[in-house]
Amino acid sequence: MEDKMIRSAGLVLPALFLATAAFAQQADQPVLKGAAAFGDWRADKPGIRRLIKPEDLPKPYLTKSASNSAGLADMPAGAKPRLPAGFSAELIASGIDNPRAVRIAPNGDLFVADSEANQIRVYRLSKDSAKPAEDAIFARNLNQPYGIAFYPPGNDPQWVYVANSDRIVRFAYRNGELKAAGEPQTIVDKIPSNHHWTRDIVFSPDGKTLYLSVGSGSNIAEDMGKAPDGGLEAWIKSKPLGATWGSEDGRADVLAFDPDGKNGRIVATGLRNCSGMTVQPATGALWCVVNERDALGDNVPFEYATSVKDGAFYGWPWYYIGDNEDPRHKGARPDLAGKATIPDVLMQAHSAPLNIAFYDRQDFPAGTGFPQDYRGDAFVALHGSWNRGNRTGYKVVRLLFKGGKPTGEYEDFMTGFVVSNGEVWGRPVGVAVASDGALIVTEDGNGTIWRVTYGGARS
Template sequence: MKKHLIALTLIVLAVLGGALFYFSRGDTAQLPDGADVGKEPVFTAPRSEMIPTMNVADAVPWKAGERPVPARGLRVDRFADGLDHPRSLLRLPNGDVLVAETNSPTRPTGGITNRVMNYLMDKAGAGMPSPNRITLLRDADGDGRAETKTAFLTGLNSPYGMALIGDTLYVANTDALMAFPYKEGETRITGKGRKILNLPAQAPNMHWTRSLVASPQGLLYVGVGSNSNIGENDLETEANRAAVLEVNPRTGDYRIYASGLRNPVGLAFEPKSGALWGVVNERDMLGSDLVPDYLTRVEFGAFYGWPWNYWGGYEDRRVQPQRPEVREYTKRPDYALGNHVAPLGLAFADKVTLGAPYANGAFVGLHGSWNRKPAAGYKLVFVPFADNGEAGGETGKAKPVDVLTGFLDAKGEARGRPVDVTADAKGALLVSDDVGNVVWRVTAAK
């Protein structure tokens, strides 16, 4: 019996090793740097992959005193550290900052593919159980460092998005939009939450984050990612997914505000136009040069193509059945951020005071690729906007500007991975880092 177990183990290890070898070869990008960003990115022919390219950076968190590299004229310091997988951020009216310490729900473990994926996620520092907690950070003495760190809200279910309207804090768990009583200045919510709306979380719940933003009119917008790469888990499991939902928090009534958005993670309102914008993670397994993740205005009733096409009409012929007629109704995104860069965080610059180069535009946290060669993302960028609220600056041709780099070191190790961004009470930019377990604070250098 023991010999049979040893033999079976060796077979499993051999299969895993073969799969990992296959993953490690993958597809290499052919486009020059910068060709896949901006309002008019370059598109190659698709290079379909039976299994996605795997190029996962080992997670080797920052040592004491280490930090990312800021752009010239800026400096970066630790606002808070010792956190547990910090993701989304929300600044409260009194200057306190909430951070969701969270991760995906328990992943499937059966089968070779799931085993390999779990191994790679562990390698990337994303394999730990979700803390399911929102933590309050307070810088009472104003020195740029949070000296207070308390468990503000616990017992959640893979929480992500947060929004405050009046005396109610809304939290988007992976499976439900919840409301909790909020009182300014308190360091813990003890009141029981109430469910506003169930959110789709049917297995395998592939994209588990639920972004959240409140409009000036008091409506809530929830970003819900797809349950698959290109609908391969049956389109019936995609109901109310790959979409932004508009929710009336008083009644729980909702509607699909925009659809065809594979994974809309960061949402924010552009201050001059008042338009809703989002960053979207696009599809995989078409090669390292496709498809660009993007920043776009999210318009009511608009369809952005997923899963049948991308970037306003390029057909994805892997999707069955084909729907060529929907190309006519597909809206083209506004601005490409690069192939497989995984944009997660979005904040406009109106409340940030980093100087003239960063006065009008959007900060975007690029979490970094896991399925591209060479690796892409792993940085915080700034996308210039024009005065009329269009991405790309006054000429429309501006490229993203690096704000924080150094998250991926010379060895290809991930010292950190930027996630969300928001302004603090003094106009500094806060950036969560879920590998480094830090919230960074970016200011203008003196």
């Protein structure tokens, strides 16, 4: 579960954050597995790989539940994140109030949700640098906007959809417009908006389905009640597998609608807080990254990225990572035992994954983009821990795929945001692949946007 932090000024040596080849993974470096993968920020560096499996899950309460929010330091002058050898990061913009999800328009413009400012920003980069040639406010007076999607999918969208905390709206749009020409049209309303408010949206490849993620209203459904109105047995017979009720009705779900907002349905349940969604180009599968529950210990349960299967139940609030029953709901839902789908890629507990983007475009200009072995992999932004004694997260990681399927391994890609065990200067949130192959990263610690490119010898 992500948290907010208090800013504290601090002096940091800029040299700590300069990208350098010294951080590249050595060919003979082993993959960290099991408990060895449960380290903290001090061991993070580009190239470090982890493989966490369901059987590695510790028992709950082996450590006390920590409240360990990071102080926020000012970004030092000249600071840059650490990257693998051959990669470099350029600062696009800074001083933004709360840059969150970032999406790429068909013409290459960057659309950024400035969530706490209640607006959508647009950046048009110059041809030969990361500095914006133009920037503008596309839309104002929103309500904690987060997810952004262009419709219909393809090169000639007619609408920009925006997911507010309480509703989905859309604006009429033509390629290259920097400001919405008209008022927003409400597509889906009455979305519960308290507690987890980050609503992401994405369209299916054929444009017929609009997916919406709605996070839980609590940590473990404390106020949901032991049974729904009409009794649990009747609820089980009439609702999707693992559906919640009361204060959690319609939450911890991925939902689906027609593009006009009609014919809403539940796609999958038990996803405590799916803060980022995308479609895998190679397969057309819907993917999301999930913030799991808190207060079971430093390494319980794992966060995850997963393909979202229609009709699947992912455990929350009764189970986690398969058939592990939450002790705070012991014996409450024996009917769900053995029915929770195990996620595809497990990550360190409390890392707070917020966005995911696949690196799988085939239309990059010649000589641009990342090396070939990155194609088909995915990048995930980890916002960083608060419910953990030793800090983890605060980085961008690469999920490894082979033949379109995840290997389960993930690798540190963009690190260096942590100053000390008490302070950080950056908290990654949004990731997107630009039309020229660059990786765009937002972070809301110091309100910056970065452009990551590759300039080394290609593999």
